[in-house]
Amino acid sequence: MSSPKRALITGITGQDGSYLAELLLEQGYEVHGMVRRASTEKFDRIEHLRDRITLHQGDLLDQRSLVDTLRAAQPSEIYNLAAMSFVALSWVQPTLTADFTGVGVTRMLEAVREAAPEARFYQASSSEMFGKVREVPQTEQTPLYPRSPYGVAKVYGHFITINYRESYDLHATSGILFNHESPRRGLEFVTRKITWHAAAIKHGLRDRLALGNLDAKRDWGYAKDYVEAMWLMLQQDEPEDFVIATGSTHTVRDCVQVAFDEAGLGDWERYVEIDPQFVRPAEVDLLIGDPTKAKEQLGWEPKTTFEELIRLMTRADLELLAR
Incomplete structure (x- = not known):
């Protein structure tokens, strides 16, 4: 019997990370998560999974820790969900937001090139990148005009992912997810x-x-539906970007x-x-997303x-x- 697929989730203690971990475990994956050393450990969202997943300490601000985490986990799929995720806070801590949510993606991609070049990579992009919207609804082709330090950082993360895909032939995909909520929000x-x-x-x-x-x-959807779209994106032969929304x-x-x-x-x-x-x-x-491409190519729609x-x-x- 072949060994199970291995996945690494950064931001596994967050809303999306916890639902994604559940989904991947159901699919028979060996699930690894990256967690940041913090003075207060917040594992409540994954407490019920703790004995079924392997956690590694790593930080998007620390390149070495990312390489070490990838070498230890040896994943075939990497889901980069870690970020400063609260938009309002991004005005209070704009440079820290840029470092985690923007530059952190580059550190992760560099680590992937070094330690897991065959792995498939998912970047969590955001509808906040559309900001002052250029057209309604928004598609994968809509020009970006972010309106917060968070949105600007997400645009950087989005384009650096495309850049690495095109420059280094990585299987790197961005999901442009519109707001998604749950009891774990x-x-x-x-x-x-x-x-x-x-x-x-x-x-x-x-x-x-x-x-x-x-x-x-x-455009609000259910996080549990949306993590399924992330997984589907990494099952495609060709890496492409997708808007995930309810419309x-x-x-x-x-x-x-x-x-x-x-x-x-x-x-x-x-x-x-x-x-x-x-x-x-x-x-x-x-902000209203057009999920047509996801429906046609991934067979995904919100339930x-x-x-x-x-x-x-x-x-x-x-x-x-x-x-």
Whole structure:
């Protein structure tokens, strides 16, 4: 019997990393993850997988550690999901964001060239690269105009991946993923902030929810659906970039309505206040992805509707806070 395929996931402790690890384990992979040494270890999203995966200490800011991790894991597939992922924080720490989310990709690609040149590489690109959008909906060909230090760093990571693919014949692919959420989303992200607060208000633990722009529109999908697209991309003979999205948008207000309805709280406006600190210096316009190419070439489409997603997140938070 041939030995199982080996995959390395950077950012395995994050939302996407944990769902991807589950998917790859189901597919019979040997799964390795890269984690950063931190003063507070945050492994809650992968706690239930700890005995089935191998963790390596490495850091996107440290070239040597990346080479060592690749040599130890010997992966045939590498999923680079590690980044400074919270857009709002990227204004507070713009150069650190550039270093992790942009230059970190180059360090990783250099390590791949050195230690795993045959491996297939996935780069987590982002709809935030479209920013001030040039066309609606956005496809793989839409010009980029990022509107945050995070978006700018992601553009760098995106193009350096294309560059290495074309220059060194690496099987390197970027997935341009639009917003994707789940019960494992961090509390600082607006959808999870909303579902958590709806549950907390229902349980009498909070009485208000402070938000920024209620009219901000996003193309929101379910992270569990989206990691499947990442995997499918690396199963293709030719490396190409793909937009992964639902193709429909909803406002922050829509999200609030669904979450408060699921929590059994009638009049959501009683609980929501607008706080200027949550309004971004530069808002992105209408982010809406066209996933046609992914559907045609990967056979991928989202299985979970926006409403189902917000309801399942709210139910998960109602359960979480009931404990």
